[in-house]
Amino acid sequence: MHVAAPPVVARTRRPGVIIAMAVVLLSSMVAALALGAVSMPVGSVLEVVGRRLGVADADVSLLDDQIVWQLRLPRVLGAAATGAGLALVGAVLQSLTRNDLADPYLLGISGGASVGAVMVIVLGVSVAGITGSAMLTAGAFAGALAALLVVLLLASDRTGALPPARTILAGVAVGQICAAYTAFVVIMSGDSDAARRVLSWTLGSLAGVRWGSAIFLVVVTLVVAVVVMAFASDLDAFAFGESAAGSLGVNVSRLRWLLMVVTALLTACLVSYTGAIGFVGLVVPHIARMLIGVRHHRLLPASALGGATLLVWADTAARSLVSSQEIPVGVVTAAVGAPVFAVLLRKARKRA
Amino acid sequence: MRVDVRAVSWGVGGRRIVDGVSLTCEPGTVTGLLGPNGSGKTSLLHVLSGLRAPAEGAVLVDGRDLHAMDARTRARRVALVEQHASTDLDLSVREVVELGRIPHRGRWPAGAAEGGEAIEAAMRIGRVAELAGRRWQTLSGGERQRAQLARALAQEPATLILDEPTNHLDLGHQLDFMRTVRGLGLTTIAALHDLDLAAAFCDRLVVLNAGRVVAQGPAADVLTSQLVADVYGVTAHVERHHRADRLHVVWER
Numbered sequence: 001m002h003v004a005a006p007p008v009v010a011r012t013r014r015p016g017v018i019i020a021m022a023v024v025l026l027s028s029m030v031a032a033l034a035l036g037a038v039s040m041p042v043g044s045v046l047e048v049v050g051r052r053l054g055v056a057d058a059d060v061s062l063l064d065d066q067i068v069w070q071l072r073l074p075r076v077l078g079a080a081a082t083g084a085g086l087a088l089v090g091a092v093l094q095s096l097t098r099n100d101l102a103d104p105y106l107l108g109i110s111g112g113a114s115v116g117a118v119m120v121i122v123l124g125v126s127v128a129g130i131t132g133s134a135m136l137t138a139g140a141f142a143g144a145l146a147a148l149l150v151v152l153l154l155a156s157d158r159t160g161a162l163p164p165a166r167t168i169l170a171g172v173a174v175g176q177i178c179a180a181y182t183a184f185v186v187i188m189s190g191d192s193d194a195a196r197r198v199l200s201w202t203l204g205s206l207a208g209v210r211w212g213s214a215i216f217l218v219v220v221t222l223v224v225a226v227v228v229m230a231f232a233s234d235l236d237a238f239a240f241g242e243s244a245a246g247s248l249g250v251n252v253s254r255l256r257w258l259l260m261v262v263t264a265l266l267t268a269c270l271v272s273y274t275g276a277i278g279f280v281g282l283v284v285p286h287i288a289r290m291l292i293g294v295r296h297h298r299l300l301p302a303s304a305l306g307g308a309t310l311l312v313w314a315d316t317a318a319r320s321l322v323s324s325q326e327i328p329v330g331v332v333t334a335a336v337g338a339p340v341f342a343v344l345l346r347k348a349r350k351r352a
Numbered sequence: 353m354r355v356d357v358r359a360v361s362w363g364v365g366g367r368r369i370v371d372g373v374s375l376t377c378e379p380g381t382v383t384g385l386l387g388p389n390g391s392g393k394t395s396l397l398h399v400l401s402g403l404r405a406p407a408e409g410a411v412l413v414d415g416r417d418l419h420a421m422d423a424r425t426r427a428r429r430v431a432l433v434e435q436h437a438s439t440d441l442d443l444s445v446r447e448v449v450e451l452g453r454i455p456h457r458g459r460w461p462a463g464a465a466e467g468g469e470a471i472e473a474a475m476r477i478g479r480v481a482e483l484a485g486r487r488w489q490t491l492s493g494g495e496r497q498r499a500q501l502a503r504a505l506a507q508e509p510a511t512l513i514l515d516e517p518t519n520h521l522d523l524g525h526q527l528d529f530m531r532t533v534r535g536l537g538l539t540t541i542a543a544l545h546d547l548d549l550a551a552a553f554c555d556r557l558v559v560l561n562a563g564r565v566v567a568q569g570p571a572a573d574v575l576t577s578q579l580v581a582d583v584y585g586v587t588a589h590v591e592r593h594h595r596a597d598r599l600h601v602v603w604e605r
């Protein structure tokens with residue numbers, strides 16, 4: 001009875017895409033374990049992982065085990081979790097605010113985290129005897145939470161609702177204040193090594209991710225993924241704006257608060273371990289929408305898988321492109337992601 | 353479903369935008385809401401669809417307080433077609449209609465197929481079945497309005513609230529849309545600007561001015577030269593058209 005569906009329709013209902021994306025992610029992770037300063041055959045990687053998981057009984061060298069299991073795997077898992085988390089947060093915030101430019105750092109979170117980071121890196125702030133990278137993480141997290149609180153206080157109106165336009169402006173204001181403070185502290189310190197470390201923190205890096213932090217990043221991302229998936233249809237309801245969502249039975253202001261706070265907390269966790277990795281959260285959801293359509297029960301998993309894959313590759317490039325030096329991963333995501341996005345944007349325009 | 357609006361007021365910052373409105377819609381009737389721009393029609397319809405809680409008074413649907421209901425329950429009884437439905441998203445007509453199933457859907461598993469028959473029926477009644485695969489952005493005004501009506505019907509509501517549904521439609525599409533709505537047999541409340549159209553398709557009219565009800569009842573009682581002069585500031589004669597046997601408002605330039 002139906003007229004033959006044009007290809008654009010098939011695009012939104014293609015069934016195997018999510019599974020294919022999951023397969024691509026897994027293969028990318030295996031490839032990322034094999035690649036790096038020392039490349040090794042995929043077979044050896046699988047042997048190491050298989051032996052550690054107790055499913056294979058292979059004879060592996062101590063060095064291979066060290067490289068794959070102790071160094072690369074936590075980093076690859078951390079990259080996948082961070083990429084998935086950032087893309088998921090971006091997708092949720094774009095729908096919730098109906099703003100294409102919304103990204104995980106919308107609520108001033110990266111700005112607040114940078115303030116926390118400079119206080120540790122430049123001013124040497126330390127609490128309860130915590131030092132080094134643990135203190136950097138703690139400082140960034142505290143800064144992110146403080147910025148989030150200020151933004152929520154500024155943005156919520158008399159009725160306690162969070163109007164999106166106000167929320168974005170509050171986020172921009174707090175972000176600017178944080179940037180000014182960060183720049184001031186760095187310049188006044190006159191310490192060029194600290195300045196370099198702050199800059200590279202700002203651009204993001206997964207170099208510090210070890211097993212403990214990798215597991216933490218994976219767990220928080222999975223928890224938030226489950227929460228936002230539960231609200232997939234509520235997010236669909238925002239297609240025609242907030243009163244349309246309200247008339248479809250969504251409690252708009254409660255949902256906004258819940259999802260803004262949950263995604264902001266995830267972003268704060270990610271940022272405090274990896275710095276502010278740009279681009280993933282902004283652009284991956286748009287690419288996912290072009291590939292798979294706008295329904296959230298497919299868009300959210302597709303964004304998460306796409307973000308994870310992008311960051312796994314970006315981090316692999318960051319640690320192996322230039323020998324003896326790490327490129328900030330945020331530089332790689334932007335350099336690789338922007339052209340891909342530009343091409344897709346042109347294609348979408350031709351189709352429209 | 354019977355809708356009882358009892359002395360409802362709603363306002364912003366001390367200003368009463370809807371002021372002590374009372375009206376009753378009998379089950380299955382079509383009520384036309386008239387009034388000049390800014391008279392509070394949209395605000396009242398938002399209260400009636402549960403989007404805004406009244407500051408005073410209550411809205412009862414079949415005797416139950418609409419604003420005490422859980423939002424999803426409410427959305428299964430009352431559906432709203434807004435004045436300006438717009439989106440930047442690239443949705444197909446079918447996806448738009450499927451939005452109407454959200455209040456019927458459970459959280460898990462996310463995106464489970466549900467309500468297929470209700471969706472098909474809504475698309476058939478809204479006459480958008482042939483447009484199912486078309487993108488929203490490519491639709492004409494009339495097609496968009498029918499798609500939104502189909503989405504509202506997919507909610508399987510007992511009450512339908514329409515905010516200026518015939519704006520931007522040409523005469524043929526206006527009549528077409530109003531005939532479809534009349535044929536549904538749902539309790540319907542529609543804000544309208546065209547007085548002739550309202551007289552022709554509504555069982556009762558309610559006229560708002562500055563947030564207050566200034567007249568209500570059957571068209572023949574409500575639409576008078578005096579009312580048109582008072583509410584719209586326009587000199588007009590209200591006649592019964594000899595051929596069509598309908599009220600007709602003839603205004604003077």
Ligand SMILES: Nc1ncnc2c1ncn2[C@@H]1O[C@H](COP(=O)(O)OP(=O)(O)O)[C@@H](O)[C@H]1O
Nearest residue numbers: 364369387388389390391392393394395396543
């Ligand atoms: N949320 C709001 N905040 C402030 N003023 C509002 C709000 N909603 C409506 N108004 C004002 O209330 C009046 C009635 O608006 P509306 O209900 O849209 O009238 P109508 O639909 O009859 O044109 C207008 O003056 C409008 O500016």
Ligand SMILES: [Mg+2]
Nearest residue numbers: 393394395435
């Ligand atoms: Mg209006």
